[in-house]
Amino acid sequence: MAPVTDPEQEYTDRDDAEQSRLRPFVLTAGRVAAHDPDIDLHTQVTARPHHHPVDTLTREQQSIVRLCAEAVSVAEISARLHLHLGVTKILVGDLRAAGFLEVHVQDAVSPHDPETILRVIHGLRTFT
Amino acid sequence: MDFARSPELAPTPAPLPNFSRPRKPPVPVKIIVAGGFGVGKTTAVAAISEIAPLTTEAEMTAAAIGVDVPGAGSEKTTTTVAMDFGCLNIDKTLKLYLFGAPGQARFGFMWDDLARGALGALVIVDSNRLDDCHPAVDYFERAGLPFAVGVNAFDGELAHDLEEIRWALTLNDRVPVFEFDARRRRSVRDALLVVLDVALIHATEKRPA
Numbered sequence: 001m002a003p004v005t006d007p008e009q010e011y012t013d014r015d016d017a018e019q020s021r022l023r024p025f026v027l028t029a030g031r032v033a034a035h036d037p038d039i040d041l042h043t044q045v046t047a048r049p050h051h052h053p054v055d056t057l058t059r060e061q062q063s064i065v066r067l068c069a070e071a072v073s074v075a076e077i078s079a080r081l082h083l084h085l086g087v088t089k090i091l092v093g094d095l096r097a098a099g100f101l102e103v104h105v106q107d108a109v110s111p112h113d114p115e116t117i118l119r120v121i122h123g124l125r126t127f128t
Numbered sequence: 129m130d131f132a133r134s135p136e137l138a139p140t141p142a143p144l145p146n147f148s149r150p151r152k153p154p155v156p157v158k159i160i161v162a163g164g165f166g167v168g169k170t171t172a173v174a175a176i177s178e179i180a181p182l183t184t185e186a187e188m189t190a191a192a193i194g195v196d197v198p199g200a201g202s203e204k205t206t207t208t209v210a211m212d213f214g215c216l217n218i219d220k221t222l223k224l225y226l227f228g229a230p231g232q233a234r235f236g237f238m239w240d241d242l243a244r245g246a247l248g249a250l251v252i253v254d255s256n257r258l259d260d261c262h263p264a265v266d267y268f269e270r271a272g273l274p275f276a277v278g279v280n281a282f283d284g285e286l287a288h289d290l291e292e293i294r295w296a297l298t299l300n301d302r303v304p305v306f307e308f309d310a311r312r313r314r315s316v317r318d319a320l321l322v323v324l325d326v327a328l329i330h331a332t333e334k335r336p337a
Contacts, residue, residue: 040245041184041213042225044153071153073225075213079182084208086186107155111247116222117328120157120247123218124324127176127317 038105039089041075046102054100064091065100154223159323160242162229163252164260168280168310169228170212172252176316177214177226185210186238209238229264239267248274248327250319252310255279255287258296265297274330276304278319
């Protein structure tokens with residue numbers, strides 16, 4: 001058996017692991033950090049009426065557009081489609097730029113707004 | 129985790145969405161649920177979430193961690209961290225997300241993303257393993273994020289009383305320390321209400337007079 005220090009052998013040993021690591025970013029053409037910083041984990045995303053044919057999109061992109069028929073968060077898209085969070089943010093940003101998705105960053109509320117916190121408190125108290 | 133249940137990537141495409149009546153999406157807010165491994169973060173999220181908790185994975189590279197040793201070895205440190213989350217509709221337009229943050233120190237880089245825009249954090253503590261929550265406590269103190277410490281009473285008994293825990297974690301008097309049961313919905317609700325009380329005090333003090 002080849003020693004672990006042999007780079008080729010090491011590569012073969014790790015082939016599966018490498019593929020599963022690299023594959024997510026194949027979907028984004030290798031981009032790892034190009035997403036819009038306004039797109040947060042809990043940012044809501046909805047599909048927009050679009051005029052471009054969706055069949056020009058990749059399978060993953062089409063799945064995202066379908067999932068967004070109802071408002072969903074970026075984290076939910078990532079979880080339900082088994083896409084890494086970073087990849088999801090990039091794909092969502094692309095689909096937004098192409099006019100397929102609306103990303104509701106403007107609806108974000110300040111976490112320091114006492115009115116918002118009071119609303120959450122009042123709402124949560126009704127949970128029994 | 130349970131990936132078999134998600135049909136969205138099935139080979140037969142579902143019909144495209146119907147856009148005839150666009151609905152305004154809810155306004156999202158979030159609270160972080162942090163703590164060491166196996167302390168009950170996912171249990172707490174599951175106890176109160178209106179959906180079965182979902183898992184998302186984030187890929188982290190050496191660059192993101194800030195550990196980049198050029199030259200020799202040059203092995204990239206790539207870590208995948210899993211994060212469980214759930215949500216509940218607070219009222220018609222407000223939706224609360226609960227994110228279970230990976231608590232280990234080496235995942236600290238991920239917390240900036242999590243903490244941004246959060247109302248506050250619940251740090252869950254196992255009274256037998258107090259050290260496990262130090263990274264989370266340190267992070268929230270430095271980030272200035274309002275938080276409260278909930279001691280998960282696994283079997284109804286705590287290894288230390290609450291004041292000993294406060295002392296061991298060097299928490300100031302403004303950080304609430306309380307016992308709760310991560311398996312019980314009402315107990316988790318009350319724990320979140322404590323976090324929100326701290327957040328409210330924080331927000332009221334911050335607001336310009």
